[in-house]
Amino acid sequence: MAVQSKEDPLMVLYTRYLNILKSRIRQRSRNTKIIATLALTLSIISSTYGTYKWWKRRSADKAEGRKLLRKNSGLKGKDGERIIYVPRGNSISKVVIRPTKQTTFDAHRRLFLTPPRVTRLHSGTSTPAYGPPPQTKPGLNLAFLHQFLSLFNIMVPRFRCKETGLLLSHGLFLILRTYLSLVVARLDGAIVRDLVNGEGRSFLTGILKWLSVGTLASYTNSMIKFLQSKISIAFRTRLTRYIHDLYLNRNLNFYKLTNLDGGVGQGADQFITQDLTLFCTAAASLYSSLGKPLVDLFVFNYQLYLSLGPLASTLLLSNYFATATLLRRLSPPFGKLKAVEGKKEGDFRALHARLIANAEEVAFYGGSDVEKVFVNRAFQDLKKWMDGIYNLKVRYNMIEDFILKYSWSAFGYIVTSLPVFLPAWGGLGGAQELGPSETASPRERGRMKDFITNKRLMLSLADAGGRMMYSIKDLSELAGYTSRVYTLISTLHRVHAGAYASHRRSRPAELYSLTDVQGTLHSGFDGVRLEDVPIVAPSLYPYGGDELIESLSFILHSGDHLLISGPNGVGKSSIARIVAGLWPVYRGLVSRPRQIGTDGIMFLPQRPYLSVGTLRDQVIYPHTEVDMRDNGKNDHHLQAILDAARLGYLPDREGGWDTRKEWKDVFSGGEKQRMGIARLFYHEPRYAFIDEGTSAVSSDVEGLLYETAKDRGITLVTISTRASLKKYHTYNLVLGLGEDGYDWEFNRIGDAREKMGVAREVHELEEKLEKVSDWEKRLKEIEEELSKGVHFVSMDGESVEVPAEAATVEEQEGVETT
Numbered sequence: 001m002a003v004q005s006k007e008d009p010l011m012v013l014y015t016r017y018l019n020i021l022k023s024r025i026r027q028r029s030r031n032t033k034i035i036a037t038l039a040l041t042l043s044i045i046s047s048t049y050g051t052y053k054w055w056k057r058r059s060a061d062k063a064e065g066r067k068l069l070r071k072n073s074g075l076k077g078k079d080g081e082r083i084i085y086v087p088r089g090n091s092i093s094k095v096v097i098r099p100t101k102q103t104t105f106d107a108h109r110r111l112f113l114t115p116p117r118v119t120r121l122h123s124g125t126s127t128p129a130y131g132p133p134p135q136t137k138p139g140l141n142l143a144f145l146h147q148f149l150s151l152f153n154i155m156v157p158r159f160r161c162k163e164t165g166l167l168l169s170h171g172l173f174l175i176l177r178t179y180l181s182l183v184v185a186r187l188d189g190a191i192v193r194d195l196v197n198g199e200g201r202s203f204l205t206g207i208l209k210w211l212s213v214g215t216l217a218s219y220t221n222s223m224i225k226f227l228q229s230k231i232s233i234a235f236r237t238r239l240t241r242y243i244h245d246l247y248l249n250r251n252l253n254f255y256k257l258t259n260l261d262g263g264v265g266q267g268a269d270q271f272i273t274q275d276l277t278l279f280c281t282a283a284a285s286l287y288s289s290l291g292k293p294l295v296d297l298f299v300f301n302y303q304l305y306l307s308l309g310p311l312a313s314t315l316l317l318s319n320y321f322a323t324a325t326l327l328r329r330l331s332p333p334f335g336k337l338k339a340v341e342g343k344k345e346g347d348f349r350a351l352h353a354r355l356i357a358n359a360e361e362v363a364f365y366g367g368s369d370v371e372k373v374f375v376n377r378a379f380q381d382l383k384k385w386m387d388g389i390y391n392l393k394v395r396y397n398m399i400e401d402f403i404l405k406y407s408w409s410a411f412g413y414i415v416t417s418l419p420v421f422l423p424a425w426g427g428l429g430g431a432q433e434l435g436p437s438e439t440a441s442p443r444e445r446g447r448m449k450d451f452i453t454n455k456r457l458m459l460s461l462a463d464a465g466g467r468m469m470y471s472i473k474d475l476s477e478l479a480g481y482t483s484r485v486y487t488l489i490s491t492l493h494r495v496h497a498g499a500y501a502s503h504r505r506s507r508p509a510e511l512y513s514l515t516d517v518q519g520t521l522h523s524g525f526d527g528v529r530l531e532d533v534p535i536v537a538p539s540l541y542p543y544g545g546d547e548l549i550e551s552l553s554f555i556l557h558s559g560d561h562l563l564i565s566g567p568n569g570v571g572k573s574s575i576a577r578i579v580a581g582l583w584p585v586y587r588g589l590v591s592r593p594r595q596i597g598t599d600g601i602m603f604l605p606q607r608p609y610l611s612v613g614t615l616r617d618q619v620i621y622p623h624t625e626v627d628m629r630d631n632g633k634n635d636h637h638l639q640a641i642l643d644a645a646r647l648g649y650l651p652d653r654e655g656g657w658d659t660r661k662e663w664k665d666v667f668s669g670g671e672k673q674r675m676g677i678a679r680l681f682y683h684e685p686r687y688a689f690i691d692e693g694t695s696a697v698s699s700d701v702e703g704l705l706y707e708t709a710k711d712r713g714i715t716l717v718t719i720s721t722r723a724s725l726k727k728y729h730t731y732n733l734v735l736g737l738g739e740d741g742y743d744w745e746f747n748r749i750g751d752a753r754e755k756m757g758v759a760r761e762v763h764e765l766e767e768k769l770e771k772v773s774d775w776e777k778r779l780k781e782i783e784e785e786l787s788k789g790v791h792f793v794s795m796d797g798e799s800v801e802v803p804a805e806a807a808t809v810e811e812q813e814g815v816e817t818t
């Protein structure tokens with residue numbers, strides 16, 4: 001057959017361009033040749049010098065990394081980038097993490113919050129506000145295309161980036177593999193022909209060629225797999241960093257996402273850890289499972305067109321379309337099924353995470369049985385869903401397998417037989433059949449070679465087509481993962497931008513919902529000020545929150561310490577949440593210092609938090625060791641701080657500053673609270689909110705801690721129900737007054753109003769005490785009477801006095817007491 005006997009097209013191209021180059025060089029003058037040689041030498045010297053400088057810089061980096069590796073290597077570079085050194089075998093590699101710029105988020109907001117109408121992801125309101133509405137089912141539709149392209153913008157941010165390089169080299173290897181498959185198909189045919197012809201020399205050469213092509217093909221195959229994994233991890237790195245930048249930033253999106261928005265349910269952990277990984281793996285594998293077969297389809301179809309003729313090509317193409325249409329119709333909605341599976345996995349995982357976080361409490365209550373019921377129920381739910389998916393899959397796989405493997409191969413045999421049975425329609429193969437008649441035997445051998453080559457091509461083609469068809473399912477599953485990741489990122493954008501709009505344009509926003517935030521949080525004030533601020537416990541979007549206090553106003557300057565007191569659940573901690581920016585300011589104005597922590601304002605939460613890391617990290621949290629050293633502090637300072645917080649024994653007890661433990665299990669309740677106070681002493685903020693920060697600390701130590709904090713120039717805002725703390729404060733904000741408990745009072749401790757308030761309180765207490773003493777008196781009288789004896793009236797009306805100890809016996813015998 002002519003095609004197989006032709007020279008390799010790649011070799012033809014190579015020889016042609018080599019000859020052109022040689023002839024051009026020959027035509028040049030002597031001077032030009034000298035100049036060109038000089039230029040080449042210069043460029044070699046300069047690139048060698050460049051490489052030498054690069055190598056020196058790299059060695060210096062490595063030396064720096066080795067020095068910093070054992071310490072916390074979170075160095076900060078320009079533009080907020082972080083430099084970390086990671087051990088890699090015997091060497092160390094430097095990783096620079098650049099934060100995503102605000103302008104990038106602004107540019108992407110359009111993609112994630114205002115999708116084009118045609119995708120039907122848009123909610124229809126004029127104001128851009130929502131992530132995908134629930135009615136958009138994940139599947140092979142325009143919404144999927146939009147979501148995937150939006151994510152692609154993050155995964156491959158510019159043309160000149162690492163990911164483009166990876167995709168291009170992956171593409172090159174895919175083309176190389178297709179080319180090698182062609183070479184293999186030809187070789188296969190040639191080897192069989194030589195074997196049948198009994199040409200030993202050609203046969204051996206064929207085998208040698210086969211082995212060398214095989215080596216190259218194996219290398220290509222493993223490179224394809226390697227690059228596929230590299231693409232997957234590169235995509236994952238881009239997306240994870242992007243999500244982390246959006247999730248963990250100054251806007252406190254990680255808190256707001258679950259506590260205020262609720263768009264992603266229980267939390268983002270499942271989305272970030274599992275769904276994102278599945279999405280990246282599916283996206284990277286789809287590139288090769290769609291890209292390679294697509295290249296194969298074109299190349300092999302063309303080859304088969306040449307050798308089998310137009311009829312065969314038409315038949316093959318119609319076969320593809322028919323199969324794709326049929327499978328698409330029969331395919332269950334894998335995208336939607338996968339998205340729901342992801343959610344159920346998340347629920348199950350969340351229950352386990354919750355159990356780990358609260359293990360001690362559950363153990364004290366002996367709650368293992370009920371917790372088991374919860375986790376088993378969640379697992380059962382997940383299992384049922386997955387069983388359903390497997391049942392659907394088994395039916396679909398059966399049909400898919402039959403069509404792609406057996407009916408396609410039967411069809412393949414028919415197509416390859418075209419040159420034999422229908423030579424006029426059989427392309428070059430047919431032409432050979434119609435050619436001048438040779439002896440029967442060489443023609444048969446030629447047929448065999450052609451048949452084997454064509455069969456191999458058909459097999460590769462069937463494989464390519466099959467993989468394309470299989471990827472319909474993969475594509476649907478990818479649509480499910482895409483929808484999950486897109487939902488997370490669009491919800492994060494919504495939280496980040498505060499882009500909330502009323503669901504119905506005609507209806508006004510619900511009172512105290514996220515669409516009804518009209519207050520201002522002003523940071524940059526030297527003090528804490530609230531002006532007509534309602535204290536509202538928010539509900540999840542789009543519902544309205546509960547008003548705890550209608551309107552609160554007070555102002556606090558440096559040096560004036562404030563105690564916020566009142567009954568439980570009245571809204572004391574809520575004030576701290578509003579000032580910290582965790583909850584929205586629905587109305588009025590809240591002013592506070594700009595900085596959080598050192599030189600600004602700091603909040604010690606009610607539940608003490610201990611981070612992962614060393615003992616040192618616990619004291620300096622949220623600083624890192626590098627920050628600590630930048631601030632001119634060292635371990636001696638930290639020791640003095642621990643001494644002041646009455647925790648000076650900790651480094652010895654725990655084995656030094658660099659000890660790493662699960663600190664939340666190591667420290668006692670009081671130690672945890674004192675660690676919070678130690679952090680306060682380390683950061684020395686101008687203002688500090690302490691929410692029940694010393695409730696587990698003995699009162700003598702508590703007093704010392706308060707005095708030390710004040711001596712260090714920290715203005716305290718203490719939230720507590722302990723009246724004994726009054727003596728360390730200047731002002732007292734009392735909540736929960738009045739009949740309904742909605743009133744409040746802000747008094748200077750010790751002034752006339754406060755004294756009146758205290759007198760009133762004392763008076764109320766005295767009244768209560770009087771009542772108690774009346775009751776005590778009465779109780780005494782009863783006891784005395786009982787000890788004297790009890791008068792009983794017998795059944796016949798006579799009064800009988802019975803000693804106390806006998807009374808119960810008489811009672812049992814039916815005597816009525818008076």
Ligand SMILES: Nc1ncnc2c1ncn2[C@@H]1O[C@H](COP(=O)(O)OP(=O)(O)OP(=O)(O)O)[C@@H](O)[C@H]1O
Pocket residue numbers: 259537538539548567568569570571572573574575721
């Ligand atoms: N994350 C939250 N989302 C919605 N409502 C909340 C949230 N946290 C607390 N609340 C509600 O806000 C109200 C006030 O809570 P807050 O913690 O301010 O009370 P508190 O006065 O500090 O009580 P305690 O003295 O018990 O600490 C409570 O009714 C509570 O249910």
